[in-house]
Amino acid sequence: MARRNDQRRAALVDAAIEVLARDGARGLTFRAVDKEAAVPTGTASNYFTDRDDLLTQAGARVYERLQPDDAESRRVETAGRDRETYAQLMRELVGRVSSFRTGYLALLELRLEATRRPELRRVLTGRVREDVDANVAYHVASGFPGDATAVKLLMLTLNWLIVEQLTLPDVFSEAERDALVDAAVARIVAEPEPEPR
Structure with missing residues (x-):
C-alpha cells in the first residue's frame, strides 16, 4: 500500500509541475492538480497538508527529475x-x-x-x-x-x-x-x- 501511495503522490506532484508551468502559481489548486493527474476530485487534498506543502514538494520534485x-x-x-x-x-x-x-x-x-x-x-x-x-x-x-x-x-x-x-x-x-x-x-x-x- 505504501508503494502505491508513493506512486500516487509522485503522480500528483508531477501534475502540479504541469499546472505550475501552464497556469502559474495562482492556477495551482488541488482541484487543478486532481484534474491534471486524472484522479477523483479531492485526491490531492488527501496527500498534501496545504497549498504550501504542494508548492514545496513540486520544487523538490523538479530538482529530483533534473538529476542525470x-x-x-x-x-x-x-x-x-x-x-x-x-x-x-x-x-x-x-x-x-x-x-x-x-x-x-x-x-x-x-x-x-x-x-x-x-x-x-x-x-x-x-x-x-x-x-x-x-x-x-x-x-x-x-x-x-x-x-x-x-x-x-x-x-x-x-x-x-x-x-x-x-x-x-x-x-x-x-x-x-x-x-x-x-x-x-x-x-x-x-x-x-x-x-x-
Missing part, C-alpha cells in the same frame, strides 16, 4: 578533464534541462511565488544553496578546470540562457546556444597552469 541518470553520471566520471570536454558536458546539461521545459518553468513560478511566501522562500533557498554547494564540491573533486567561482558564474550564466530558450525560443538557435555555452566556458573557466618542469 546513472548512465550519464558514469559517462561523466570517465570523461576527459579538459576545458573542451567540460564545455561539451555543459552543452549537454543545458540541453537536458531545456528538454524538461515544464519543470524549469514550474521552478521559475516557484521562485516568483517564493517572493511572497517566506516558508517557500526558506525551502527554495536551502535547496538551491545545496545545489550550488554540491555542484562546486563535485567540480572541485572531479579535476575539471576552473574554481568554485567559475562554477557559480557558469550556473548563473547558463540558467539565464535556459530561461531564454524556454520563454523566447526563437531568440537563439540551438547552434547559437551551443556556441554561447562554449564561449561562456572559454571565458569563465581558466585553463590550469602548466606544471613547472
Whole structure:
C-alpha cells in the first residue's frame, strides 16, 4: 500500500509541475492538480497538508527529475578533464534541462511565488544553496578546470540562457546556444597552469 501511495503522490506532484508551468502559481489548486493527474476530485487534498506543502514538494520534485541518470553520471566520471570536454558536458546539461521545459518553468513560478511566501522562500533557498554547494564540491573533486567561482558564474550564466530558450525560443538557435555555452566556458573557466618542469 505504501508503494502505491508513493506512486500516487509522485503522480500528483508531477501534475502540479504541469499546472505550475501552464497556469502559474495562482492556477495551482488541488482541484487543478486532481484534474491534471486524472484522479477523483479531492485526491490531492488527501496527500498534501496545504497549498504550501504542494508548492514545496513540486520544487523538490523538479530538482529530483533534473538529476542525470546513472548512465550519464558514469559517462561523466570517465570523461576527459579538459576545458573542451567540460564545455561539451555543459552543452549537454543545458540541453537536458531545456528538454524538461515544464519543470524549469514550474521552478521559475516557484521562485516568483517564493517572493511572497517566506516558508517557500526558506525551502527554495536551502535547496538551491545545496545545489550550488554540491555542484562546486563535485567540480572541485572531479579535476575539471576552473574554481568554485567559475562554477557559480557558469550556473548563473547558463540558467539565464535556459530561461531564454524556454520563454523566447526563437531568440537563439540551438547552434547559437551551443556556441554561447562554449564561449561562456572559454571565458569563465581558466585553463590550469602548466606544471613547472
